[in-house]
Amino acid sequence: MKKIIATLTAILAMGFSSSFAGTLVINTDLTDPAPKAAFEWAFNKFQEENPDVTIEVNNFDHEGYKQAIRNFLTTSPPDVFNWYAGNRMLPFVRAGLVEDVSDIWSDTGWVDGNLTEGMSHAKKPMTIGGKQWGIPYTYYQWGVYYRKDIFEANGISVPTTWDEFVAACATLKAAGVTPITIGSKYLWTTAGVFDYLNLRTNGYEFHMALTKGEIPYTDPRVHAVFDKWDELVKPGYFLENHASLAWQEAIPPMINGEAAMYVMGNFSVALFKEGGLTNDNLGFFQFPEITPGIPMAEEAPTDTMHIASGAKNKTDAKRFLIFLSRADVQEEMNKTLGQLPVNSGSKVDPDPFLEAGLNMLNNAYAMAQFYDRDAPAEMASEGMKGFQEYMVNPDRRDKILERLEKVRQRVYK
């Protein structure tokens, strides 16, 4: 009995202590080693600078987090939580679960505030209804990863236009190499290809309008994207059986030299290198131009930090968000993450992929978040299913687009 009472008191004491001012409760999903190390460093650094604040971290499994966030935001909101920019945060913002942090984005007296200064190019994806709902701390580029040695062996130089790109695919195919590897079991990889074809054919504004539901999927401009896609799918330039492979499972063909390119995000570099590729035979190039004259926008999914509207300690939460936005902090964290800092004052390690990415994104006309973050979840899920079906059965294009149009009319009602 004594034991039970002791335990109860301990639990009660914990309950009270967590409501003290100066405790900052952070919910995250840092299960992968790199993000975990980066954030551990950031938490320690923040506590060093702010000895009056105690950080309490609730760590969730990465996949489980996507479910858990809905529960904890409504039932026991933390002070700070991580999530993603764009439409991914929209349902939570709309449900009033996210705190408006517009004040730290402009000069309203917060120490080191006025985040717009260093991160103006990333302000748009954080904005809904004219207000900012969080801060970005890292992003990464998408593009084409390729085998330099295979390109050289076949006399191919890095393609910068669509015609060169298709010609390169034809040469590779003739040489018995699968031009583009892809694993579409979990669907999202197909959206990367679609997004780039769309961004290059119709431009960033069209991408945003399409994902906002303003354009029918049966529109001739959408068909134009699929016309370009046809040029890759119909001659069989993509890896066979991609529908049964996860994105990681599509990497071995490229490591074995059976495939030459992968339209992917920069997080894949680690896997390529684990498989034995080096900076000598693995390269990166920007997705080539399709419609001449359209400004080049890129895919750069951004990871973000937010404050829950039910947070108990909003002051320290905002101090933490400002801290995470600082150039020196983002620089250090992204060195560990192997990704790109959002703050334009930060530098990156001398790594050819990061440098290429930083260079590309700094000169980008605009940054798309990715089809499944820009479009609402329901539309994204149906859309990506459709993309996968199209990549296996290109003849069903009309049927698929009609179905997507039906979904669009329902989702954006």
Add this chain to the structure above:
Amino acid sequence: MGWFSTTPFLNVPVSTQITYRKSSWWKLNQQRLTPWIFLFPGLLLFLVYVIWPIFNSLYISLLQWDGLSPAIYVGLSNYIELLDDEYFYISLMNNLKWLILFMLAVPIGLGLAIFLNQTIFGIRLIKSLFFFPFVISQVVIGIIFSWFYNPRGVIGPFLDKLGLSNYAILADENFATYGIIFAGIYPQIAYCMILYLTGLNNLNTDQIEAGRMDGAKGFSLFKNIILPQLKPATFLAIVVTVIGSLRSFDMVAIMTQGGPYGSTNVLAYYMFETALSEYGYRMGYGSAIAAVLFTIMMFYILFFIYRMYQSEKKGL
């Protein structure tokens, strides 16, 4: 005789032996109430965890709700949308395929049980090896079979010999479902087998002897003497197999996630996908699918209960 009837003890009027105590309401109704008191905890849990959720999800199926924002009442529009949803029909068809093909587990299980019902050295070990698939978690079986099916995996070389090099069944919209069912049936056979093995242990040897004497042999002995005695085992095997096929969720979730492009969806997984997956959160629509699945199961369960009731009446 005389001394018997004159025994003083028996002459005492009966009524004086019984002392009427004032009986309480409890005493009077004890017999009728006791079962309910014992049932109460179970019934309470059943109400809270089964009955209430059923009606609640039927109610949610009339709403448009993402689990966060306020719900909007939309009447039957979720069901109307369901009628026009090709993924729904694909899922329904797949459920049917599961149901029919899963039934194969019953005869195969019976065959294995008869085969293993021998008394030779080490048969216990062999029996347990055959039962092993049922002990492994479905998740593990799903993962192992996806490795098998991978064209670069175990069966790759065999497929090459068959002229099917690089064929991935799980990427083929026409055959992926069969690939999953095959994986799912593997532990189910073991389950049916063990049911029949216990059945075979309880066979009445007298009847078999009598049948033999009357000249029954081979298949006719099996059909007329043994199979009728295995009726309870058969009934149970069919019941668990039907249930197993209707809850064919885990295999689909692990092996294909309903893909490629929804062609291996079953109702249970489609419900999960629309209501609870990363891109889902259409609680109303998911509940409508659940309601359809519930109706189908209800038919089956009612039939099952009817059969049970009938056989109880006969005293079986």
